[in-house]
Amino acid sequence: MKKIVAVMTLMFVLSFIVSSTSAIEPELIWTFYWEGMDVRIYAPHQAYPGNTMTIRIVVEAREELHNVTVYFKVHGTKSEGNQSWYNSFYALRNVDLSHGLVEDQYFDVDIPDDVDPGLVYSQTSCSWKVQRESSWQDQLIDGVFRVTYLRNKPYEDLQVTYNQLLADYNSLVSSYNTLQTDYDSLQVKYNNLQTLNSTYHSLLSDYSSLQASFNELKSKYEFGGEMANALNLMYVFIETTVIFSATTIYFLLRKQKLKKQT
Secondary structure (H helix, E strand, O other): HHHHHHHHHHHHHHHHHHHHHHHHHHHEEEEEEOOOEEEEEEEEEEEOOOOOOEEEEEEOOOOOEEEEEEEEEEEEOOOOOOOOEEEEEEEEEEEEEEEOOOOEEEEEEEEOOOOOOOEEEEEEEEEEEEEEEOEEEEEEEEEEHHHEEEEOOOHHHHHHHHHHHHHHHHHHHHHHHHEEEEEEEEHHHHHHHHHHHHHHHHHHHHHHHHHHHHHHHHHHHOOOOOOEEEEEHHHHHHHHHHHHHHHHHHHHHHHHHHHOOO
């Protein structure tokens, strides 16, 4: 689960970087070339409600043109689609253009704060007259196309907050795991100390018992009286036994030596 969350977070961050970069540069959103009229319209890829959006409209006359009119209308929704919003202007209005003339213009369109996030569309109408044979003929082209995508700032702020909380959570989990490891190690050491403590008290009990027995014997024999006499008699017996054994061995060895000589 953690891997999935991390991958999703990474994808969101990457898409945010890419989309932010592409939103800086305007893109061609609509174009046509027909009967001497060449039109190109540019707009930012993305924007936010409350922003000012710059629309670039390029009109090039490939022939002599009369009464050239370019009417641009952008519209969206409000109140989750229950209301409509639009803004419109004339890029050109009944203007005569000589062959080869280029009209390159920029128009700022204010986007209200309460416009719904999502796609914003345009209904653009172009009309002009071009000479064919001996008369000027009317031409008309209407276009409906996507202008830009309005991003959801509150949602993105919430997403940033979520990512921060997720990073804090992962940091806390890492700290918890480290503390858990330290705790387990200390628990093992504590258990070992408990075992040593039990052994110590057992040995202390044995020592106390032996000390009591020793004191009892010491009190009984007093080491200066009966016990001292007993020890002296034991030493005399051991010494006599050693001397007797040595004397016996000596005479046996001597007797065997005399037999060999004879």
